[in-house]
Every structure is written in structure tokens, then in C-alpha cells.
């Protein structure tokens with residue numbers, strides 16, 4: 001529950017003297033939302049040894065599609081040996097939309113399938129009851145088969161490997177996409193996993209329809225690269241795909257290397273910026289990077305120490321706000337990095353979904369920009385077209401902080417927003 005809190009002392013008189021930057025409290029603010037295209041998956045999390053991974057023909061660190069027989073054999077063994085730790089709603093985009101909604105308290109429209117008849121206690125039931133009420137499930141497409149299961153197998157080294165029993169998760173049809181909602185969205189988000197759907201499954205076609213609608217209406221298209229193995233199979237396909245459709249790209253350092261050939265994250269971000277406008281690259285225990293463009297006229301110098309990497313003084317302009325390259329008269333590439341929040345948690349329960357958490361924070365910042373623009377169009381903030389509300393540096397801090405929160409819990413889905421006291425994240429840093 002939110003408490004009434006303190007009230008503003010200061011009022012403006014005459015009314016023309018009022019601050020144009022403040023939101024009108026009397027007027028119902030215009031809302032904004034984001035849309036996502038998801039494969040409906042429940043995560044079945046189990047602690048296993050390497051031998052089990054090999055014996056079931058899985059690949060460590062990868063997300064592998066398995067058939068029904070293999071899924072039944074795996075499930076039976078996990079059950080019999082009592083290796084299952086938790087079962088919770090999952091799926092990269094399902095997690096991201098849930099976390100976005102939890103952080104922002106704004107609407108996230110989920111385009112996905114759902115079982116037509118749901119039994120209490122079933123996986124479909126678990127999925128819906130683990131999903132934030134701010135995730136709009138009104139447009140789910142009913143299907144006759146079960147939703148997908150994602151066996152999330154954690155080996156002693158902390159690595160997680162996925163085995164996907166897809167069920168009907170890829171049966172989304174293009175007709176389930178609501179163009180009116182995509183057109184008005186602050187972002188459209190989807191994962192590279194969609195593109196491995198089999199013949200006869202149309203979720204990839206549904207995504208293409210939604211992307212075309214987004215592009216035609218200048219809605220940012222956000223792609224997260226699911227696993228490096230998928231990208232490695234055909235990096236050129238993904239480079240072309242990103243160049244054609246994608247505004248914002250989220251990936252970890254392994255996916256970045258598979259896509260660009262660069263192991264160094266700054267080099268990989270630099271290469272990816274030839275195909276898209278903004279990059280979020282997470283690097284596990286080394287923190288994360290944001291990289292993108294700003295117009296030379298809008299550059300803001302950092303107040304932090306300059307840092308050298310493969311690009312000298314790479315963070316010089318990290319206080320600038322990300323822009324689309326096409327919106328810059330003179331685009332300048334900008335990079336920012338942050339080490340894990342407080343050095344990372346003392347005990348990591350599970351790294352599963354830490355990257356999804358970081359992306360949710362970035363989406364929150366993008367949606368906040370749209371919300372502010374809709375409600376305070378005259379603000380100096382919107383004298384130029386930016387993709388985000390905050391600077392590269394601030395987005396790094398926020399994304400990192402959200403990842404930390406995911407690391408200290410089992411589920412990849414946040415159970416609450418960040419603490420109110422951290423409205424200024426800076427304070428939390430210094431207070432420790």
C-alpha cells in the first residue's frame with residue numbers, strides 16, 4: 001500500500017507562473033503501455049549434476065528444444081530423484097513484461113497463447129497467478145494444447161541450462177496482434193527465441209506483423225538475444241535482421257561475441273551500433289554496459305572519472321540521453337559501464353533472469369520518457385527526440401540495481417518494485 005505521504009507546500013500564483021515541468025495533478029494523466037510477444041513457459045527449476053545434462057543430450061548453458069518423449073523422461077527423473085526446487089512462471093519476455101509492470105506500475109500487454117481450459121493447480125494456472133496484475137492478459141490467444149515447460153537445470157558451477165518442451169507456446173497467430181495497441185506502445189519487445197519456431201507454428205509471423213506496425217509508427221522495437229548458440233548458427237542473419245527491424249538490442253557478452261565476433265563488450269557494442277540505435281550488454285560479474293547515440297549538440301560530459309577501454313575515455317559523454325541515430329544531426333557514439341551493484345550480493349540464489357531484469361529497467365526508462373512527453377509535451381526534455389528519460393549512466397545504475405534484486409531471489413520475476421527510498425539511487429550507494 002502506498003501511504004498519503006508528504007504534500008507540496010509550494011503553490012503557484014498567479015496561475016501563469018506555474019512550473020511547466022510539473023505534471024498537472026488535477027488532470028487524469030495520459031497513460032502509456034508497452035507490448036511484448038512471448039512464448040508462454042513455466043520454469044521447472046532443478047539442481048542437477050553435469051552427468052544428467054549429458055545423459056539427456058542437453059548442452060550446458062544452452063536452451064535446447066526437446067520432444068515429448070525426452071521431456072517426459074527428464075521430468076520423471078527430476079521428480080523421482082526429488083531434484084525440483086521450484087516451479088514458477090518464466091519465458092524471457094513474460095519475465096520482462098512482469099518485471100516492467102512491477103517496477104513501473106504501468107500496463108504491459110502480453111501477446112501470447114494460453115490454454116483454453118485452465119485447471120486449478122495446472123501450469124497454465126501457475127503462469128497466470130505468478131504474473132503481475134498490471135500485465136494485460138486480455139489479448140491472450142486461446143489454444144487447445146498445453147503451454148510450454150522450461151526445465152531450468154542449475155549445475156553446481158551456477159550455470160543454467162534450459163530444456164524446452166514447447167507445447168503450444170509457438171501457436172500464436174498474426175491475427176492475435178492488436179495493431180492499435182502496438183501503434184500506441186512505448187516499445188514492442190520480443191526475444192530471438194521466437195525465430196526458431198517450426199513449420200506450421202506462426203509466432204515468428206506474428207512478431208513480423210507487430211514489428212512492421214511498430215516501425216511504421218516509430219515505436220521502438222526491442223530485441224533480446226536469448227542464447228549464444230542460436231546466434232552462432234547464423235550471425236549474418238541476425239545482423240541483417242537487427243539492421244532491418246531493431247531499435248534497441250539487449251544481450252549478454254556471449255551473445256554479443258556470437259553476433260559481432262568481438263569478445264570485448266565495448267567493441268561488440270560499437271559493432272552492434274552499426275545495426276541498431278541502443279545496446280544493453282550485460283557481463284555477469286563484471287556488470288553491464290549501455291551504448292548508443294546522442295546528437296553532438298545534446299552531449300553532456302560525465303562528472304565521474306574518465307575510463308579507458310578499447311575506446312579511450314569511453315564514458316566521456318555518459319550523462320547524455322540515448323537518441324535514435326536518425327534523430328541526430330551529428331550522431332556521436334556513447335558508452336557507459338557499471339560494476340555490479342554493491343559488488344554483487346553476498347549470496348546469489350540464482351542468476352536466472354538477471355539479464356531480463358536489466359532489460360525491464362531499460363524499458364521502464366523508455367516508457368517513462370513517453371509518459372512524460374505525453375503529459376508534459378512542453379518540457380525542455382522534449383526539445384529533442386530521445387529514446388529514454390534518463391542518461392546512459394543513470395540507466396546503467398537502474399538496470400544493475402534491478403538485476404541485483406533478481407539475483408537474491410529464486411524466481412526471475414520480481415515480487416515487488418524497488419524500495420521507495422531509492423528514488424535517488426545515489427543515496428543508496430553512499431549510505432552503505
Ligand SMILES: Nc1ncnc2c1ncn2[C@@H]1O[C@H](COP(=O)(O)OP(=O)(O)OP(=O)(O)O)[C@@H](O)[C@H]1O
Pocket residue numbers: 251252253282283284285286287288339340341343344345348351352353354355356357358400403404407
Ligand atoms: N556473479 C555475479 N555477481 C554480481 N553480479 C552479477 C553476477 N551475475 C550477474 N550479475 C548482475 O546481473 C546482471 C545480468 O547478469 P548476466 O549478464 O548474467 O545476464 P544474462 O546472462 O542475460 O542472464 P539471463 O539470461 O539469465 O537473464 C549483470 O549485469 C550484473 O549486474
Ligand SMILES: Nc1nc2c(ncn2[C@@H]2O[C@H](CO)[C@@H](O)[C@H]2O)c(=O)[nH]1
Pocket residue numbers: 038039041042043063089090091092093095150162164191193226352353354355356412
Ligand atoms: N521465450 C523463451 N524463453 C526461454 C527459452 N529458453 C529459456 N527461456 C527463459 O529464459 C529465462 C531466463 O532468462 C527463463 O525464465 C526461461 O524461461 C526459450 O526457448 N524461449
